Amino acid sequence: MFGNPGFGGGGNSGYPGGGGYPGYGQAPINPEVQQWFQAVDKDRSGQITWEELQTALINGKGENFSSTACKLMIGMFDTDRNGSIGINEFQLLYNYINQWLAVFKNYDRDHSGSIEEHELGLAFQQMGFRFSQEFVKFLIEKSDLKNHREMSVDQFVVVCIQIQRFTEAFRARDKELKGVITLAFEDFLSIALNCST
Amino acid sequence: MFGNPGFGGGGNSGYPGGGGYPGYGQAPINPEVQQWFQAVDKDRSGQITWEELQTALINGKGENFSSTACKLMIGMFDTDRNGSIGINEFQLLYNYINQWLAVFKNYDRDHSGSIEEHELGLAFQQMGFRFSQEFVKFLIEKSDLKNHREMSVDQFVVVCIQIQRFTEAFRARDKELKGVITLAFEDFLSIALNCST
Structure with missing residues (x-):
């Protein structure tokens, strides 16, 4: 799914654990990740923006990933909220993307490069x-x-x-697990806008 | 805000009426709109896609409008849901965009081309x-x-x-105008995903 240099392919075909965000442990940098980081960081700033990420990610139809997808993913790992990520955060993102690719391939039963309605269901x-x-x-x-x-x-x-985030936001308010929540206007807007893009 | 050919500038500085979508009356096509349509419709298909719209719209920072904005706007006028709009729908969109430009200019008090926090408030x-x-x-x-x-x-x-849409969705469920609504899980997800992009 990635452009050059080829992406390893994650192995983990499960749904990324329970909708939570990955932990921010500082692992040593994998050399493959290092190489990737340098290729994606076009302006050699030591930081990757969503625009740089977008030029590196190609979907099964030969198109670049949408700006929505790239902004969402950078946003998840941008701990200091400066709009870009460093190499440690990139390693987490790299693993995260590989997990998603594996999940996608797993559900793309007919290997068409897209997921159809029955596959999504x-x-x-x-x-x-x-x-x-x-x-x-x-x-x-x-x-x-x-x-x-x-x-x-x-x-x-x-x-x-998005569904993960909305589900978390819902669950946090559905304390008695009734499947129904009550929301005030600004709270409703905040959730809706926060989880979307 | 628009690239060539120059955009007329709407005049209506109010908030587009009550959050509703514009009506679909068939008005005669304004020659300026006709000219615009032909310039935007690069592949001469008689239909404008969000990608074509994006190449024509420039914001105050000299960047093209985001894909999110263009998809949202095309989506609002794409009555037959085929992902593109014809000239009648384009005329409505053209007026709609001009209204927004006027609203924006009205609130951009310091004419910086952007809206800052106090201006947005x-x-x-x-x-x-x-x-x-x-x-x-x-x-x-x-x-x-x-x-x-x-x-x-x-x-x-x-x-x-987005706020308009979420407000409408909220109001539709807040029948007694309490400022609080109760939602089941799938209903919550549908609103949240439907109103976002």
Whole structure:
């Protein structure tokens, strides 16, 4: 899915643990990650922006990842909130992206490079969600504005991260696990805008 | 704000009416709109996609409008949901964009081409919202990932459209005008994902 130099492929095919963000332990830098970082950091600033990330990521249709996907992913690892990430954060992001690629490949049963409606329904089922068919259809339509048929890997990542975030926000308010929450206006807006892009 | 050929400038400095979508009356096509349409419709398909719109729209910082803004705006006028719009829909979009440009200019008090925190707070106040300062600050941070200082016109349009949509979705459920709503999980997800991008 990546442009040059080729990406290792993660191995972990599970759903990234429980919707949480990865921990920020300082691991030694893998040489492959180092090489990648240098290739992506075009302006040699020692920091990677979402724009630089975007030039490096190609989906199964030969298009660059969407700016939405790249902003979301950089935002998740940008601990000091300066809009870019250093090499330690990049290593976490690199592993994170590889995990998502593995998840995507796992659900792309017909190896078309895209996920279709029935594959997406199956994916959510296996992730433990019980969504109606209309909701799955709505997600596909939202991603594939033209043909309403399929979702590319970057769109899949965006939808999954958003659903993860909204689910966390929901759960945090659904203390008695009733499946129903009560929200005031600004709280509602904050969640909705915070979890989206 | 637009690239060549120059854009007329709307005149209507009010907030586009009550958060609703514009009506779809079939008005005669303004020759200026016709000229614009032909310039934007690069592949002469008779339809404009969000990518074509993006190449034509420039914000006050000299950057193209974000893909998020262009997808949102095309989506609003794409009645047959095929991912693009024809000339009648384009005329409505053209007026709509001009209205937003006027709103933006009105709130950009120092004519910097961007809206800063206090200007945004004032804008929302005048639109009838009573948001906390933290919320306004959060909106600015979300838009200006690097400096947390200002919002460009396309970001302003995105934020306003999203808030409009979320407000409508909230109101539709807040029948007794209590400022508080109760939501089930899939309903919550649908609103959140439907109104965002």
